[in-house]
Amino acid sequence: MSADPVPSSAVEHGTSPFWFLGGQTRILVPGSATNGAVSVLEFADRQNHATPLHIHDGEDEVWIVLEGEVSFFVADQRFDLQAGQVAHGPRGLPHAYLVRSETSLIAATFAPAGIEEWFAGNGSPVADLAEAPAAFDIGAIVASAEAFRLRVAGPPPSA
Secondary structure, three states, rough: OOOOOOHHHHHHHOOOOOOOOOOEEEEEEEEHHHHHHHHHHHEEEEEEEEOOEEEEOOEEEEEEEEEEEEEEEOOOOEEEEEOEEEEEEEEOOEEEEEEEOEEEEEEEEEOOOOOHHHHOOEEEEOOOOOOOOOOOOOOHHHHHHHHOOOOEEEEOOOO
């Protein structure tokens, strides 16, 4: 039994970029296009950008480095990846990433889908791709995470 393929027009262009935690994010494949099975987001970040150490209780995450060099921290392990390499953040384990190159581009797959709604709900539109990152309220972002079974487990990693 196989699911019907998703029409290319449904996922071809994704959403417009939005600011999230100082980087640009896009939803490439929303969960609505996969019946909630998976979502794919794109993260464009600058050097030394790092996410707080956090835990997803509801979904696994797979990172694909498309451009740049990024360190991924999963539980007590560190994975130094470059373009073309992949890492897995299993649900229930603390993880974070740190951009080591001048810029990076990461595709992140979440299974099952749903967490993309949290990212979009906490983002702000990018009016001009060359503009500076929008300010954000980390307290409000963290507070809204509980509804998505996402929790902060520690500070961001540093170089």
